Amino acid sequence: MAAIEIDGLTKRYGDLAAVSDLSLAIESGEVFGYLGPNGAGKTTTIRTLLGLQSPTAGTVSVLGRDMAVESQRLDALERIGYLPSNPRFDEQATGREVLDLHESVKGGERRAELLDLFTPPVEREVREYSTGNVQKLGLVQAFMHDPDVVVMDEPTAGLDPLLQERFNEFVRDERERGTTMLFSSHVLSEVRRVCDRVGVLREGELVTVEDVRDLLDRSGKHVRVRVAGDPPAGAFDVAGVSDVSRWRDGDETAFSFTFAGDVNALVDAFDAYDLRELDVEEAPLEDVFLTFYGDTDA
Numbered sequence: 467m468a469a470i471e472i473d474g475l476t477k478r479y480g481d482l483a484a485v486s487d488l489s490l491a492i493e494s495g496e497v498f499g500y501l502g503p504n505g506a507g508k509t510t511t512i513r514t515l516l517g518l519q520s521p522t523a524g525t526v527s528v529l530g531r532d533m534a535v536e537s538q539r540l541d542a543l544e545r546i547g548y549l550p551s552n553p554r555f556d557e558q559a560t561g562r563e564v565l566d567l568h569e570s571v572k573g574g575e576r577r578a579e580l581l582d583l584f585t586p587p588v589e590r591e592v593r594e595y596s597t598g599n600v601q602k603l604g605l606v607q608a609f610m611h612d613p614d615v616v617v618m619d620e621p622t623a624g625l626d627p628l629l630q631e632r633f634n635e636f637v638r639d640e641r642e643r644g645t646t647m648l649f650s651s652h653v654l655s656e657v658r659r660v661c662d663r664v665g666v667l668r669e670g671e672l673v674t675v676e677d678v679r680d681l682l683d684r685s686g687k688h689v690r691v692r693v694a695g696d697p698p699a700g701a702f703d704v705a706g707v708s709d710v711s712r713w714r715d716g717d718e719t720a721f722s723f724t725f726a727g728d729v730n731a732l733v734d735a736f737d738a739y740d741l742r743e744l745d746v747e748e749a750p751l752e753d754v755f756l757t758f759y760g761d762t763d764a
């Protein structure tokens with residue numbers, strides 16, 4: 467059984483269809499990245515799927531509970547963690563009081579462990595918190611009752627790079643525990659590190675759902691190689707090479723290209739030259755997603 471099942475979900479605001487006829491199943495234990503540029507409909511999907519606003523059409527079930535039926539929804543929510551975008555807490559309360567309240571409603575068996583990890587300043591009042599500290603408190607409350615499903619809306623917004631990396635590691639560990647996670651992002655490079663699959667949303671429509679691995683395989687590698695002498699422009703012209711640039715660098719020649727072919731063929735081509743430097747890295751997901759986003763700013 468899928469942990470989250472969305473079927474024909476549409477949410478309209480007046481004339482605007484923020485989400486149109488969206489169907490998606492997220493398997494138990496899966497980490498799913500929900501990608502789209504600003505205004506694509508990510509938050510609308512998330513809020514509607516949690517029953518925080520009612521759909522115009524379609525159904526959502528989480529952990530087998532129909533989220534349109536209040537008793538089933540409440541039952542499901544006990545086992546769901548939620549980190550909204552720009553989480554808001556009682557400004558007058560301390561972080562500790564916020565978490566105490568959450569614990570009294572949903573439980574808090576993992577509170578201490580999560581506080582060690584994300585370290586929000588719990589003795590201070592929330593109104594003194596920086597954006598990053600609010601986000602840290604939000605992460606603790608989202609996971610502290612040990613939910614089976616966690617839905618996060620732009621969870622790394624406001625976190626510094628060190629904390630983003632800590633969050634990534636945490637998500638990988640959570641995945642090992644079998645927690646199902648859906649999180650939205652418009653930072654494409656972050657999803658590759660932690661997600662199994664990604665869904666790409668554009669103007670309220672799901673353009674594609676893909677395995678991250680397939681996406682990366684299809685996008686190929688960026689190769690930079692520097693060799694002695696002056697080989698011709700077609701020196702590494704094997705199947706799968708594209709976007710070749712070549713420039714002279716003293717008595718050496720540098721090439722850069724994208725490669726999505728058989729790596730053995732490329733190694734054979736290298737064999738004919740005296741390599742001085744070789745650099746191979748994943749092509750940025752941004753390149754891949756341009757196909758879906760066209761010329762938007764995503």
Ligand SMILES: Nc1ncnc2c1ncn2[C@@H]1O[C@H](COP(=O)(O)OP(=O)(O)OP(=O)(O)O)[C@@H](O)[C@H]1O
Nearest residue numbers: 479482484502503504505506507508509510511652
């Ligand atoms: N309450 C509302 N009333 C009217 N329009 C809304 C409302 N909430 C969202 N919208 C519109 O619906 C569309 C989708 O918005 P949504 O917030 O879901 O996008 P998003 O992908 O989460 O964007 P972002 O990355 O900027 O958070 C946008 O055009 C937005 O202006």
